Amino acid sequence: MxxxxxxxxxxxxxxxxxxxxxxxxxxxxxxxxxxxxxxxxxxxxxxxxxxxxxxxxxxxxxLLHGEPAFGPWPAKLRSTAGVVELGRWLRDYHDAVRDFRPPAGARWRGQEEEWRPGMVIRHGDLGPWNSIWDGDRLVGFIDWDFAAPGHALDDLAQLAWYAVPLRSVEKQRRAAVTGGHVLRTRLDALCAAYGAEPTAVLDALEALQSREAERIERLGGLGQEPWATFLARGDVAEMAAERSWLRSQRAALRALPAGR
Structure with a gap:
């Protein structure tokens, strides 16, 4: 801390x-x-x-007391119980925010859509680096600067992307979470804790990754920070590689017997 x-x-x-x-x-x-x-x-x-x-x-x-989850992740986050706790946190957050109505003239960082009924305000940056842990207890999430109107399923898709993690073997190793069977178990546990179908989350993640790459190119090209930094450091190419990985692994993620 x-x-x-x-x-x-x-x-x-x-x-x-x-x-x-x-x-x-x-x-x-x-x-x-x-x-x-x-x-x-x-x-x-x-x-x-x-x-x-x-x-x-x-x-x-x-101040939220605890430590952010940088790689290698803490033991609790590497366990199935850890992703269950993340899923429950997100479910509780969406339940709490469901009746929030943005103030008139609300501005959001990098806003893509105007709020309308049926939307929530997404956290927008649900990576483990923004989760705070006190030992085995999830204290909460910090860094709400990217909160903006969106769809609840996109928050869950982003959480699955970074916290399962649905990423390359290299990124899995950095987190100390590897193996297709392990990823399937973690994805299923996260979705069950939240109350969503894994297939719907994978669909949402593919679309989210495409939109994020487009936003980096568009806003970064206009010189708008932090997307200009993201563009300069090669995030668009990295995003393309992550989309390619997801497409190549999607069938296996759904076909593997969980936990085997």
Whole structure:
């Protein structure tokens, strides 16, 4: 966990801890994200930061105590029980956000669609690096800057992409989770915990990967950050490789006997 008074720079933003708070640079999306987080607090959804206002050029959020899951992942996340906990967290989040109505004129970072009934506000960056763990307990998810209107299934697809993980063998090894049978078991467990069919999640993931590659090319080409950085570092080619991997493995993921 980041130490009191320390500053950490990630691939997208810089955060600083002061006491029991986290400070991050504000953006035009900050009021919308704070409205979302305030709604979650009112709904007694405790596994997300609480918005504590703005201090100059920084937003102020409550600190979630624990460690982010960088590779190799902690033992709990490498277990089936870990992905079950992720699926339950996402189910609880979507239940809590279902009746949230964005404020008039809401702005969201990299927004692709206007909110309409039937949508939720997606977290938008559901990778293990944003999950906070206290030992074997999932504390919650941080980094809500990419929250935006979308479809609930896309959140689940993104979580499956990064947390099963439905990625190349190299990425599996970095997480210390490998093997087609293991991936099938983890995908099934995640979907069962959330309440969705794995085939629907795989369909959503293929579409999500295509949209994300297109967004990096479009917004990155316009010089809009962080997509310009993503474009420059080769994320479009990496995304194409990940889509190719998913297509090549999809039949096997559904045909393998889970857990064997």
């Amino acid at each position: 980041i130490e009191d008074g320390a500053t950490e720079r990630g691939s997208v933003t810089t955060v600083r801890r002061i006491g029991e708070t986290i400070r991050r640079p504000v953006g035009e999306w900050t009021p919308s994200v704070h409205a979302l987080l305030a709604h979650l607090e009112a709904a007694r959804f405790t596994r997300a930061p609480r918005p504590l206002g703005v201090d100059g050029t920084d937003e102020v959020l409550s």
